[in-house]
Amino acid sequence: MEIIAIAAISLDGLITRHAQEGTGFASPEDGQFFRQALQTFDCSLMGRRTYKVSRERILANLSPERLRIVRTHHPEVFAADALQERLEFTSAPLSEILDDLRARGKRRCAVLGGTSIYSECLQNNWMDELWVTLEPLGFGSGKRLLEGELSVRFSLKSLEHLSPDTLLLKYKLLRDAVR
């Protein structure tokens, strides 16, 4: 199963603007790219906070074509939202979640954040690509794209202008790099 992380970031590598949850800072062009890109995945994985800020949109767009998995310490809190094979909540370790997706025949998983899921995937080599939308913004404070003590290297696979000022950069994780 191919695992691709997708994130919109500021120039200073933040995935939220100050304490505001979500990607409200991202350009409309990123939103359009993101919605289209998601259609090419048969499953996606996100943390509780990422789910909460996108909950309405997610619930309005559930489909059997893409299984959404939300990792949370308290799946029971979200029992009313859960729908087998479409939107599932789990407190399982990330390795088990990914194994389970593979066992269910999933081929392409979008990792949608936040910080801890992105970082855990990188730390463990569970990421094939990282797609970042680089917005022309500086925040100074906010949630970081990555945390911990990582030392990962990518190769730049493609570069696209989503708008004159916004870049979509697709990186491939180099597994053999010194880590």
Added chain:
Amino acid sequence: MEIIAIAAISLDGLITRHAQEGTGFASPEDGQFFRQALQTFDCSLMGRRTYKVSRERILANLSPERLRIVRTHHPEVFAADALQERLEFTSAPLSEILDDLRARGKRRCAVLGGTSIYSECLQNNWMDELWVTLEPLGFGSGKRLLEGELSVRFSLKSLEHLSPDTLLLKYKLLRDAVR
């Protein structure tokens, strides 16, 4: 006087790798670009830590063509390094340092970091452009490019490949943007 900040960053917006001071993580191509770019400036400004990691190179390359200013709380510590019009140390506020450079007829100032100088320049609108070399690396921890509660917007002026995986992005600060 034109003020241009120059930085090499990881994908996650860090200017150091973990606790290692300096830009040792940056590619040789960035080093080459940086040295050539500096030649187009008649002055540069940096903080104490930035000076300390580059001290040897700076001392070996002093020239009357570029005045280096180092901001430090304790200029007296560096008295032995100081050389009027070539390498000066000051504890003056940033606004005074910039005014003084203008009064001395300087036309183009390179702001070389670190975090607090970059951020203070942005916070106060004392930056015309930000040039970032985006290295294909993820660190998780290290010094951030920016700090504080900024809300600045740039326009992308140019994009250049320094190597297949390393991008040089030159941004112009949009002064009229909502801050």
